[in-house]
Amino acid sequence: MPRPSLVTLFFPTRWRLRHQVLCLLIGVTSLTMLLLSQISSRHLSTVASESARRWAHGIAQAAANSAAYKLATRDTKGIEVSLRQFASLPGVARIEALDQQGHVLVVLPSGPGRDMPASDRGVADPSALEMAWVPVGLDGRDGSIGVSFSSKAETLNLESLRSDTMVAIGVTGLLSIVGASLLLGRALAPLQRVAGFARTLVSQPGAQLRTRTDSHELRELARALNEASMLLQEQHAAIHIRDQHTQGIVDAVPDAIIGIDANGSILRASPAVASIFGREPQDLIGRPLAELLPGLSGDDAESRTLAGLFMRSSGTHVTRFQIDALRHGGTSFPAEVSLARLPPSPGDGVDAMRYACAVRDVTDQRTLDAQLNLYVRALECSSNGIVIADLSLAGKPTIYANAAFTRITGYDTTEAVGRNLDFLQGEDRNQHETALLDTAMSQGRSLTMIARHYRADGSLFFDEISIAPVLDENGKPQHCVCILDDVTERERARLAIAERNARLNAIFDLSPDGFVVFDREGRLVHSNQAFLAMTGWSETVLIEGLNLAQFDQRLATLCAPDASYPAVRPMVAEENRVDVLQLVKPRQRVLTRLARHNAGGQGESILYFRDVTHETQVDRMKSEFLTTAAHELRTPMVSVFGFTELLLHRPVSEERRRDVLETIHRQSSLLIAMINDLLDLARIESRQGVDLQRENTPLALLVKDTVERMAGAMSGHVLHIELGCGNENAVLWVDPVKTSRALTNVLSNAVKYSSTGSVLDISSEVKGTLLGIAVRDRGMGMSAEQLSRVFERFYRADPSGNIPGTGLGMSLVKEIVEQQDGQVEIQSQTGEGTIVTLWLPLAAAGASVDYAPPRPIKASG
Amino acid sequence: MKRILIIEDQPDIRKLIHMTLEFERYEIHEAADGGLGLRMAKALLPDLMLLDIMMPGELDGLQVCRCIKSDPDLAHIKVVLLTARGQATDREAGNKVGADEYLVKPFSPLQLIDVIENLIEAA
Numbered sequence: 001m002p003r004p005s006l007v008t009l010f011f012p013t014r015w016r017l018r019h020q021v022l023c024l025l026i027g028v029t030s031l032t033m034l035l036l037s038q039i040s041s042r043h044l045s046t047v048a049s050e051s052a053r054r055w056a057h058g059i060a061q062a063a064a065n066s067a068a069y070k071l072a073t074r075d076t077k078g079i080e081v082s083l084r085q086f087a088s089l090p091g092v093a094r095i096e097a098l099d100q101q102g103h104v105l106v107v108l109p110s111g112p113g114r115d116m117p118a119s120d121r122g123v124a125d126p127s128a129l130e131m132a133w134v135p136v137g138l139d140g141r142d143g144s145i146g147v148s149f150s151s152k153a154e155t156l157n158l159e160s161l162r163s164d165t166m167v168a169i170g171v172t173g174l175l176s177i178v179g180a181s182l183l184l185g186r187a188l189a190p191l192q193r194v195a196g197f198a199r200t201l202v203s204q205p206g207a208q209l210r211t212r213t214d215s216h217e218l219r220e221l222a223r224a225l226n227e228a229s230m231l232l233q234e235q236h237a238a239i240h241i242r243d244q245h246t247q248g249i250v251d252a253v254p255d256a257i258i259g260i261d262a263n264g265s266i267l268r269a270s271p272a273v274a275s276i277f278g279r280e281p282q283d284l285i286g287r288p289l290a291e292l293l294p295g296l297s298g299d300d301a302e303s304r305t306l307a308g309l310f311m312r313s314s315g316t317h318v319t320r321f322q323i324d325a326l327r328h329g330g331t332s333f334p335a336e337v338s339l340a341r342l343p344p345s346p347g348d349g350v351d352a353m354r355y356a357c358a359v360r361d362v363t364d365q366r367t368l369d370a371q372l373n374l375y376v377r378a379l380e381c382s383s384n385g386i387v388i389a390d391l392s393l394a395g396k397p398t399i400y401a402n403a404a405f406t407r408i409t410g411y412d413t414t415e416a417v418g419r420n421l422d423f424l425q426g427e428d429r430n431q432h433e434t435a436l437l438d439t440a441m442s443q444g445r446s447l448t449m450i451a452r453h454y455r456a457d458g459s460l461f462f463d464e465i466s467i468a469p470v471l472d473e474n475g476k477p478q479h480c481v482c483i484l485d486d487v488t489e490r491e492r493a494r495l496a497i498a499e500r501n502a503r504l505n506a507i508f509d510l511s512p513d514g515f516v517v518f519d520r521e522g523r524l525v526h527s528n529q530a531f532l533a534m535t536g537w538s539e540t541v542l543i544e545g546l547n548l549a550q551f552d553q554r555l556a557t558l559c560a561p562d563a564s565y566p567a568v569r570p571m572v573a574e575e576n577r578v579d580v581l582q583l584v585k586p587r588q589r590v591l592t593r594l595a596r597h598n599a600g601g602q603g604e605s606i607l608y609f610r611d612v613t614h615e616t617q618v619d620r621m622k623s624e625f626l627t628t629a630a631h632e633l634r635t636p637m638v639s640v641f642g643f644t645e646l647l648l649h650r651p652v653s654e655e656r657r658r659d660v661l662e663t664i665h666r667q668s669s670l671l672i673a674m675i676n677d678l679l680d681l682a683r684i685e686s687r688q689g690v691d692l693q694r695e696n697t698p699l700a701l702l703v704k705d706t707v708e709r710m711a712g713a714m715s716g717h718v719l720h721i722e723l724g725c726g727n728e729n730a731v732l733w734v735d736p737v738k739t740s741r742a743l744t745n746v747l748s749n750a751v752k753y754s755s756t757g758s759v760l761d762i763s764s765e766v767k768g769t770l771l772g773i774a775v776r777d778r779g780m781g782m783s784a785e786q787l788s789r790v791f792e793r794f795y796r797a798d799p800s801g802n803i804p805g806t807g808l809g810m811s812l813v814k815e816i817v818e819q820q821d822g823q824v825e826i827q828s829q830t831g832e833g834t835i836v837t838l839w840l841p842l843a844a845a846g847a848s849v850d851y852a853p854p855r856p857i858k859a860s861g
Numbered sequence: 862m863k864r865i866l867i868i869e870d871q872p873d874i875r876k877l878i879h880m881t882l883e884f885e886r887y888e889i890h891e892a893a894d895g896g897l898g899l900r901m902a903k904a905l906l907p908d909l910m911l912l913d914i915m916m917p918g919e920l921d922g923l924q925v926c927r928c929i930k931s932d933p934d935l936a937h938i939k940v941v942l943l944t945a946r947g948q949a950t951d952r953e954a955g956n957k958v959g960a961d962e963y964l965v966k967p968f969s970p971l972q973l974i975d976v977i978e979n980l981i982e983a984a
Contacts, residue, residue: 631915631945634966635871641967642877649971650884660880663873 018184029173044158048151056132056149064134064145072142093150099143206233260355264298278328305341315343336360385484410456426454444469444477462491514609536586558585590616628794636667677808684815692735696843699730706740718759727764731843742816745809746836754779770839778833864888866907868898870916881970895920914944930959939980
């Protein structure tokens, strides 16, 4: 409150201007009159006193003049008479005549009781008396006359004059005041009209004041006011519009906006209150806020807001918090409250708005948050690595990576964020799949692929990446979600399966055994080449979709009519029965068949065919061989056993005994040779060429060495060795010892089966990479039937026993030659002789000779 | 004199049998293969035949035996099969063709004499 100034204390400015002016006039007039009276009074006394002094002096002078003589003469009477005339003069109070010694001679009036008008008496005081002494005679030698002159009369005159003046001034002042008042009243009337207009401006903005013949200043004022009024109207309208806007905004805001006073009572409420709290806004006016927001009182609002943010520009304190709000009916819901404390203004009452409060129902948001939270947690919990890349940024950096990403790759999330995911490829950049990935990303397609990625420790893993672009509203890929899965194990398993499949396919394709697969419906869906080869069927059998019965029927036509065809029973899974099929078409075959119902898989049936023709033959041959071998071994034993028993039990002549012993010896020798041959054959067969020690062996040396070593067995045969032109220096790639053995067997047969003294030829011939050593005899020869059996074990062209032999020699020759990639060729005619040719491989050209014969070769005929 | 026919491809074995039986009172004939042996049997009508099973030629021992035993004129001839095959199936095969005795090589000459004597005496 401004301190009242001195002016306002004595001059109340609150008064009307007219009153102020009047008051001022009255004051000024009064003051002027007061001052005037004071000044004139003082001046009056001075003038009166001066005038009295002059009068006293004049009268004294005149009295002295008139009484000079008498005084000189001391004529008291005379003096008295002279003086009396002066003493009667008005105003003269006393006349005294003093002699030169100062003795009073005459005093007039003579006594104190002098006759004076009553009115004068009151005034007559010594101060009003002017005393004038005039010396008489030269330097007062004759005495002096003193006159006391009373200025009273003078003063009274002047007083009267002054009173008149004062009255005149007072009247003038009064008139001026009245005039001024009238003038002011007239002058201020338009002003008041203007003031009245100004007062109505508030209620009627835009009203115009009509100016009449007012003063210039008023017209100015009116114009200014009119302008202000227009302005006010515009502003009013603007404010009104703004108010409407604000109200519209407030109404439109989904948040409930509530105005509260200092006590926490609701002053205003926006319509959204109805939807949020289920209560009509007008019902809430005057209700405590705590009904809506339990626990939020006025004090609480005060403390909360003051602890909140201070907005310097508006002077408000703002706070924001979440609270459980109460809906109509008593259900509570989570709400977010924005509470602002408005700065209090001075004239505010308790019911002025103090707080503005915006309440938002965050139930949905909570739910959304919870859902979002759930999603984020779900992402984090996922066992797959999940990465989100921002495609709008250069380099398509990762903006999110979950925990599983770290677990899979070993890279921390912070290491991944900001980098393109392809950093996982390490140095292994040229991966075909990544190009696909880029294409798919730019086209906004999804893609799943497997890339080779490297962990933080550098170890490789197969990463199955599924990318799904996240499109923006324009359909442009904005983000990309990549799901990573470490499929190393799966990939390894897949590769292993693929490898296994390829292997199995290769096996099936290469397999000499036939496979036929029937599907669950019993249709033939697959068969391999081996089966087609066995049956001679074409591949169209696969397209025909034969069922089992048709298959059986067709297969039965291939079988021998006398052998019953066993039908397939594929549905019996447990049974592991092997059926034997005797095929006669397309050629004689023996097949075994195994049916397997794959119950665990797709319910397929698999037939497995095995061509056991050869095995059957081999089995039979082996069995025959054993029987034959036993028989062949027992036969010499008959002689050994029987003859020795006879020798033991019977007396025999010396000559006979010798013959018997020779027989025993011969048969024993045969037994030994047979056993040796059998062992050799068994070893050569079982070792399958492993024992062979092949070296570069000159043909000439081999032949000569062999011939020389069996020279003793030649019984007078003539041997011609003619290796042929250019073949003397031929070098063979053979095992020299075993080849020599084979050649020995051939030569031995030639000797045994030809008559003594006949000619044997050894020649050679080159055919391609093979060299044939031909041994020709001119002996008994063989028939075609004998020729076909010549390589059979124990087969003897001469079964009589006259020609010693085990029946194994040619079997050995065949084994030795064939195991060295050669062939045995026999041409024979009964009675004309036989040519046996051993075709053996030549050594590579320019090969050095390894073979050193055990002893020097002698010329042999 | 009882007549014995030996059909055997091995000369040493023929010699052994011959030598084994030389002190007995037997008339001994020999043949080197089945065909010849059968013809000789028909001609000689021996009391007993010693027949090797495994022989080269058109007829083996079993076939010869079957011919003998299926021929009413020859069926009375006692047949002793001589064989290197001593398994049950082989003996069965011998019984099937009606052989009277089955000797597995190598046989004991003394045992052969016993077998022959028993058969001839039983006849």
